[in-house]
Amino acid sequence: MGGKRQDEILHDHNHDGIDRRGFLKCMAWAGTGAFCVMQGGVLKSYSLSRLPGLGSKEAMGELSFVQISDSHMGFNKPANPDVAGTLKAAVDKINGLSAAPEFMLHTGDISHLSKPEEFDTVDQILKNAKPKDVFYVPGEHEVLNDDGKQFLERYGKSSKGAGWYSFDKKGVHFIGLVNVMNLKAGGLGTLGHEQLEWLEDDVKHLKHSTPIVVFAHIPLWSVYPEWGWGTEDSAQALAYLKKFGSVTVLNGHIHQTMQKIEGNVTFHTAASTAFPQPQPGKADSPGPMKVPADQLKSVLGITDVNYVQGQHALAVVDSPLA
Amino acid sequence: MRRSVSIASLATALVLGMGALGAGQQRFELSAQQKPETAEVKIDNFSFGPAALTVPVGTTVSWTNRDDIPHTVVSTDGVFKSKVLDTDEKFSFTFSKAGSYPYFCSIHPKMTGKVIVQ
Numbered sequence: 001m002g003g004k005r006q007d008e009i010l011h012d013h014n015h016d017g018i019d020r021r022g023f024l025k026c027m028a029w030a031g032t033g034a035f036c037v038m039q040g041g042v043l044k045s046y047s048l049s050r051l052p053g054l055g056s057k058e059a060m061g062e063l064s065f066v067q068i069s070d071s072h073m074g075f076n077k078p079a080n081p082d083v084a085g086t087l088k089a090a091v092d093k094i095n096g097l098s099a100a101p102e103f104m105l106h107t108g109d110i111s112h113l114s115k116p117e118e119f120d121t122v123d124q125i126l127k128n129a130k131p132k133d134v135f136y137v138p139g140e141h142e143v144l145n146d147d148g149k150q151f152l153e154r155y156g157k158s159s160k161g162a163g164w165y166s167f168d169k170k171g172v173h174f175i176g177l178v179n180v181m182n183l184k185a186g187g188l189g190t191l192g193h194e195q196l197e198w199l200e201d202d203v204k205h206l207k208h209s210t211p212i213v214v215f216a217h218i219p220l221w222s223v224y225p226e227w228g229w230g231t232e233d234s235a236q237a238l239a240y241l242k243k244f245g246s247v248t249v250l251n252g253h254i255h256q257t258m259q260k261i262e263g264n265v266t267f268h269t270a271a272s273t274a275f276p277q278p279q280p281g282k283a284d285s286p287g288p289m290k291v292p293a294d295q296l297k298s299v300l301g302i303t304d305v306n307y308v309q310g311q312h313a314l315a316v317v318d319s320p321l322a
Numbered sequence: 323m324r325r326s327v328s329i330a331s332l333a334t335a336l337v338l339g340m341g342a343l344g345a346g347q348q349r350f351e352l353s354a355q356q357k358p359e360t361a362e363v364k365i366d367n368f369s370f371g372p373a374a375l376t377v378p379v380g381t382t383v384s385w386t387n388r389d390d391i392p393h394t395v396v397s398t399d400g401v402f403k404s405k406v407l408d409t410d411e412k413f414s415f416t417f418s419k420a421g422s423y424p425y426f427c428s429i430h431p432k433m434t435g436k437v438i439v440q
Contacts, residue, residue: 077390077409078390079390112392113392113406113408114406140429140430141392141429144392144394144405144406144429145405145406183428183429183431184431185398185424185425185426185431185434186426186431186432186434187431187432188431188432226432227368227432228430228431228432284367284368285367285368285369285389286368287367287368287389287390287391288390288391
């Protein structure tokens with residue numbers, strides 16, 4: 001994976017913990033954005049300020065898509081009284097990307113209170129994005145009062161079960177998973193038996209060389225179980241993906257960017273487009289974090305992902321909204 | 323006695339009475355004799371306070387969400403279930419039977435609490 005450069009960041013929060021210095025480094029990282037390249041199962045991040053120095057091969061690919069997450073439309077508390085405005089800023093950011101993404105992934109918490117008008121507002125705003133296709137998975141805020149019925153009617157008509165599905169784009173196999181249903185007291189996110197069986201079957205006939213992208217709302221790795229930031233049965237899901245050379249897992253839920261590498265799997269969480277949440281354990285609770293208004297957009301963002309065919313690489317780029 | 327209580331308490335007492343009617347005459351008399359009891363649980367910083375609450379039979383417990391994030395109050399055994407509670411919204415449930423009632427927030431299941439009814 002080469003020597004570490006000064007502005008190359010390899011995050012492993014489980015391993016190194018987060019002290020104040022690390023926290024500030026992360027904040028700076030979120031503030032300037034990061035460019036990430038995964039090669040041979042190792043994801044490298046570079047400060048966006050170094051991007052001009054990177055070759056086009058590293059920055060571009062045959063397939064480019066964007067992940068957005070945690071729009072929380074309807075949220076109106078001091079941490080961000082204008083979540084529609086920041087989602088629009090995210091769309092502007094997407095429309096300004098040099099390589100036009102083919103589609104978007106939304107990793108959940110589209111709405112804040114599962115209200116129809118909240119979904120309508122998000123749909124209206126996302127219509128202005130250049131990529132027209134959006135693939136969704138639900139967050140817990142989509143399934144508040146009706147076990148996800150409304151979510152399925154709006155976004156999951158062709159999905160299985162509670163909204164899981166897979167599709168292929170240019171040789172990359174995408175898998176959208178649902179881990180926000182039937183949560184048990186004291187527990188974490190859950191995939192459940194039925195979905196795990198489907199997953200096993202879904203990937204059974206794929207070649208080992210097929211790049212896999214899994215997306216789900218709650219992290220599929222143990223970010224901070226004390227705050228519920230993990231998924232009970234994710235190990236089983238990952239076991240089915242062991243045979244693949246390149247697996248990228250994209251999550252939301254924790255409203256901050258983080259990465260972790262475990263063997264062939266690179267885990268990545270996206271920033272929210274609505275409000276930031278504290279670093280694990282660095283506050284009394286994972287509630288919305290209020291930052292000065294002029295700094296808000298630096299801790300919100302989008303994630304741009306490029307797949308370079310033949311290079312066995314997925315490049316993950318986090319960009320702040322300002 | 324009822325003239326001095328608020329309409330909300332009166333409504334609670336009536337609901338309690340009606341619920342108890344189904345459960346049997348004996349319990350109805352017991353409830354009618356007792357002054358309606360109330361207790362409160364506050365939701366702050368992703369936790370229920372107090373996390374364990376002991377109350378007499380017939381008590382109406384209310385939960386108020388004081389977080390910037392919505393929560394729910396859901397009985398682990400399916401006895402009661404609130405709708406989603408946004409900031410400052412409230413859910414109440416009247417406990418007409420003795421027992422232990424564990425509950426949690428179905429959105430943030432690490433949030434757990436218990437009502438013990440004696």
